Amino acid sequence: MPVEKSISLGTKDRHVALGLLPAARQELLEFFQRGSVNPRKPPSGIIRSFSSNRRPDHPDLPFLTVSEAEVIAKTYFRHAIAELDLSSAGDAELSIEQREQREAELEDLAARLQYFDDRTDDPAMDVEISLLRRAGRRAPVQSSPSRLLRGYVRRALTQIWHIELERLRGNYRDKITDSFFMEGNPQLPSSPAQPALKDGQTLGEALGRYEAELLKKARNEKTQDRYKAELVHIAAFFGRDLRMSDLKRADCTAFRDAFAALPPNFAKRKSVDLHEIISSRKPDDAVLAHATLAKYLDALSRFTRWADKEDLIEKDYGEGLEPIAAKPDGSMAKLPFELADLERFFARPIYTGCVNDERGFSTAGANVVRRARYWAPLISLFGGLRSGEIFQLTPSHFRLSEAGVPFIVLTKDMKLKNDNAEREIPVHPVLSTIGLLAWVERRRSTPSALLFPEITPDKYGSVSSAFGKRFKSDLERMEFGERRAKLTFHSFRHTFKRALDREEISEQEKDELCGWARAKKTGRRYGVGLEADRLKRSLELVNYGVTLEHLFSHAKMTD
Known part of the structure; x- marks a missing residue:
């Protein structure tokens, strides 16, 4: 026929x-x-x-x-x-x-x-x-x-x-x-299922080898999952059938430009077809933050650097890829809380009386529940501690120096951000007046037990990350306007640093209190109170002018 x-x-x-x-x-x-x-x-x-x-x-x-x-x-x-x-x-x-x-x-x-x-x-x-x-x-x-x-x-x-x-x-x-x-005759793709490409390893095969090497080096499950997610996005953009010999600088540049147009949290969408997401976006839609885009570009650069060493590509075509937009001022990545913010924050039901400190934390009730949701913001605001430091605290981390100064000691056996984070922080008088020391003292019978065991770690074992999500829901119930995106739990630490800057305190003492010390003294023994005695005067200068008198009566509680 x-x-x-x-x-x-x-x-x-x-x-x-x-x-x-x-x-x-x-x-x-x-x-x-x-x-x-x-x-x-x-x-x-x-x-x-x-x-x-x-x-x-x-x-x-x-x-x-x-x-x-x-x-x-x-x-x-x-x-x-x-x-x-x-x-x-x-x-x-x-x-x-x-x-x-x-x-x-x-x-x-x-x-x-x-x-x-x-x-x-x-x-x-x-x-x-x-x-x-x-x-x-x-x-x-x-x-x-x-x-x-x-x-x-x-x-x-x-x-x-x-x-x-x-x-x-x-x-x-x-x-x-x-x-x-003017160049020679290229080879045209032949069909949808089997494009005619040059001999050699495909991008999918190369990514499989590269992923295996990365996972051997990954120290924990969280890092492994991050590596896998990065490689999924690289494969989704270029296609797993792309021959590595065809990968050029123009492709890597196109990757940068495409990801610069992606919206935040694009990976959480039901459809993760990158090209469809990009083509459907509107001019005024939000895009990835500079730091997030830089991470994706760094992942691609690390892959092309490996591919270059493995002789899969002619040279490292991803080298030097950076976002086109200017990097934002790092000092403004997170904002401190203002006085009005603090007044409203500490006037919430969790501090004045609520149903409970779980789902009922924002509903007025007869209970004042002093656990993580209550204490963590206060400890960070008046001590400058990071959330990861707070949730490792046990009764044994609260000590008294020979001079009679109560202090919190962060030691090398803890999982700290860096060596400088090992330090002694005097307990601020406001925390003592509210009853923190008495609350800790009632838990001395189990000195190594965590003070805040109610916070369940996330799947990677991180308590601070789990609490961060909980704290996010706290802030969502408050009106902060355009500043909301730059306010997190870490903003308490920024507020603490700003309070130090307003007083006549040496840079060295600020660094000691915040855990930024650049030159540690030889022979210093953390935990005996030597630094706490010296820093007591500086810490007591920290004052926000926020009304907390309604919390002082809580010191009489025996929870």
């Missing part, structure tokens, strides 16, 4: 049609070379025609990659030049009027390439869609590969029409002036 394949070029413009014709001719050639047997075709063997202005979007089609865009464009250019040889064979028989008319048409088309009104009037758009169909690829119109292919097509059309115009004027030297099209 005869087999037919009908293709509509979707344009009445002769020269636009000529631009589309090479891809259509090649599609027909490959169709008949493959033969007519295809179980997915209708029984009649007649292939339904399609309009060239319909962008392929079937979910089974793989996404176009940056490397494929280059291959497709160069192959299209070769075919277009060959087609031009056929279509211009009869140019010698044209009359002067016909020749002038053709020249005018070509000049108009060249102008349209530079000054089109919208996408429907863009000649390069029609050709791009036709090429995507021929290659069996999909690419959202605003995605980086789509824009890149469209740019290549625009350059190809400019070059082709210039050559045709020169032929009409009797110049058949066919001088190619665009260096992009």
Whole structure:
């Protein structure tokens, strides 16, 4: 039975049609070379025609990659030049009027390439869609590969029409002036399922090897999960079938630009199709924070550095990738609490009387429950402790110096941020007045037991992270306006540091209290109270002017 394949070029413009014709001719050639047997075709063997202005979007089609865009464009250019040889064979028989008319048409088309009104009037758009169909690829119109292919097509059309115009004027030297099209013949992807690529290791195979090496070095489960998530995003962007030998600097730059357009928490969406997310975003949508984007770029750079050492790519194409936007001032990453914020914070039911300190912490009631939700903000505000330090405290970390100064000692057996975090912090008089020392004393019977065991660690064993999520719900019940995004539990520590800055306290003492000491004294023995005695005067200068008298009566409680 005869087999037919009908293709509509979707344009009445002769020269636009000529631009589309090479891809259509090649599609027909490959169709008949493959033969007519295809179980997915209708029984009649007649292939339904399609309009060239319909962008392929079937979910089974793989996404176009940056490397494929280059291959497709160069192959299209070769075919277009060959087609031009056929279509211009009869140019010698044209009359002067016909020749002038053709020249005018070509000049108009060249102008349209530079000054089109919208996408429907863009000649390069029609050709791009036709090429995507021929290659069996999909690419959202605003995605980086789509824009890149469209740019290549625009350059190809400019070059082709210039050559045709020169032929009409009797110049058949066919001088190619665009260096992009001066290289050798590339290999075009053949089908949606099996793109024809160079021999060598695929990106998916390379990522598998790289991941295995990373997991050997990972110290804990949290780090392992972070590595895996980073590699998933790299594979999702480039495609696991990409040959490592095809990975170039332009691909890595496209990765940077694409991720710069991703919204926060994009990985938590049901659909993690990066190209779809990018193409659907609006100009004013929020994007990844500078630090988050830098982490993704660093992950890619570490992978390309490894691939370069393994001779999988010609050189480290991801080297030096950084966000284009300026890095925000690190000192303003988190804001301190203002006096009005503190007044409202300590006037909440958890401090005046609530139902309980779990789901009922924000509902007025008869109970004052003094556990983590109550004490942690106070300890950080009047001692400058980090949350990770607070939730490791036991009764044995509260001591009394020979001079009679109560203090908290953070020792090397704890999981601290760094060596400088080992320090002695005098207990602020406000904390003593509220009853912290008496509360701790009643727990001396188990000196090594955690003071706040009710906070369940997250799956990585982090208590501070688990409490951070709980504290976030506290802040969500308060109105902070635009400042909300920069207020966290760590803001108490920033507030403490600002209080120190307002007083006449030496930089060395500030560093000691905050755990930033740059030069430790030889022979200093933490835990005996020597530093606490010296720092007592400086700590007592910390004052916020916040009303806490309603908490003083809590010191009489025996919970």
